[in-house]
Amino acid sequence: MEKLSIEDMAVFCKRKGFAYPNSEIYGGISGFWDFGHLGVELKNNIKREWWKFHVNDREDIVGMDGSIITHPRVWEASGHVESFEDVMLTCSKCKERIRADHFIEDKLKISVEGLDSKEIDKLVNKNKLKCPKCGSSFEDIKDFNLMFKTNVGPREDKTSVSYLRPETAQLIFVDFKLVVENARLKLPFGIAQIGKAFRNEISPRDFLFRSREFEQMEIEYFVHPDQTDKCPYVKEVMSKELNFYTEEMQQKNKKPIRMKVKDALNKKLVSEWHAYWLATEQKWFTDLGANPDNFRIRQHLKKEKSHYALDTWDLEYNFPFGWKELQGFSNRTDFDLKQHIKFSGKDLSIFDEETKKKIVPHVVAEPSLGVERAFLVFMFDAYTYDKKRGNVVLRLHPRLAPMTVAVFPLVSNKPQIVKKAKEVRDGLKKYFNVFYDQGGSIGRRYARQDEIGTTLCITVDFDSVEGSDVTIRERDTTKQVRVKIKDICHKIWEYMEGAQFEKLGKKIR
Ligand code: GAP
Secondary structure, X not given: OOOOOHHHHHHHHHHHOOEEEOOHHHOOOOOOEEEOOOHHHHHHHHHHHHHHHHHHOOOOEEEOOOOOEOOHHHHHHHOHHHHOEEEEEEEOOOOOEEEHHHHHHHHHOOOOOOOOHHHHHHXXXXXXXXXXXXXXXXXXXXXXXXXXXXXXXXXXXXXXXEEEOOOOHHHHHHOHHHHHHHOOOOOOEEEEEEEEEEOOOOOOEOOOXXXXXXXXXXXXXXXXXXXXXOOOOHHHHOOOEEEEEOHHHHHOOOOOEEEEHHHHHHOOOOOHHHHHHHHHHHHHHHHOOOOHHHEEEEEOOHHHOOOOOOEEEXXXXXXXXXXXXXXXEEEOEXXXXXXXXXXXXXXXXXXXXXXXXXXXXXXXXXXXXXHHHHHHHHHHHHEEEEOOOOEEEEOOOOOOOOOOEEEEEOOOOOHHHHHHHHHHHHHHHOOOOEEEOOOOOHHHHHHHHHHHOOOEEEEEOHHHHHHOEEEEEEOOOOOEEEEEHHHHHHHXXXXXXXXXXXXXXXXXX
């Protein structure tokens, strides 16, 4: 099947209640999106799975939740006030403002990642590029800071200026000492956070991919400064295969190469810590149903690295508009902690029991993922049009699906069947997201649930009233089994934990 375009995905998401343009009744506002009744469930499931995998299931990572607005000095220390910028072009006639790098990449089909405003200006003049809206030349090229400014308190002058956070990461550095002491953390360890981030993107685009308000799921992973090259967990990922695209391959115009982590480490293509985190994060996606063929890992070119990064890799996904960053992994060294020590005058070092010395730990890799980009990945890899059924089947992993179960009375005009179906629904509701539907033919009701990814459908019929069992249908295969009502709950648990559908009960189709 041809890949769905991002525009088609936006239409599908709106039609089914996953995501809508924000404030559409007022004409909308570019770069802001709202999530509907199914979108919010999928988003919550993604965040819950991420938190469980990265925080609850591990001994070495704890969570925190910082505020969105923080002291403005935080952003001076982090370098965001000075360097968190994109180059912007302004049209001399219609005053349209556009993000220069994306515009040039679209027009000239070359990568301009990391070029400064002077180099971009040269390219614009050399290629006689004009405003895409009115065809006039550009009057102005300048750096545009992406942080949203606001005023804190009743005074609206520069003494009260603060910013909506452009990344959640800085709160982890600012609260570092407290979290380490409270949670009695020992190196190596991580601190994780999920929360909103805001960027005044010059040209937000591609639906949820690049928006002005989004959520991040980030980990700052800290290690001893003398142990930045040894990862104690690397054995866990040695046999994992990844699609490597190093800086050298890009410079020599070579194609990415699929290889085992152990071979990449032998060839010194990647550090142990990067290999561990990249493989672990790809596994998180694929364990939740994403297609491994749609992933590759790409090392940043020197000129595209952020001001704080020693080495950065991206986990990229093959979106319908090309391979793009899904998740970033920067080696931020001790840059952030040292900057906050300098700017705040506070001691953020920790005591190393072994050497009896104070040390400032290094962040060897910072897995940083946008919830909305993960949302798109799971939606694209789940979306299938089933010709035989004549409808879309959204094959979301059972732990991600907005609705786990739908319950239908076979017919809506028999009170004893409707009553039984509602009893079944109420029994399941305590444990799962349940959708109840008694409108239309059974076929139509199945199709509606397939389209929103509901994992299992339960039909209550005449025999259910007399014999106390129901039919359960599996979304992905349409197979059906008969299960006792008293057993449904734990059978669904077994299924969510990976049990084979046919083993849940007596097969009927
Ligand atoms: N703390 C590091 C950091 O923020 P980043 O590469 O700028 O690094 C991390 O952002 C992740 O946040 C990206 O990989 C992407 O998943 C998500 N992200 C960044 N900008 C975004 C935007 N405008 N809209 C949606 N997601 C975005």
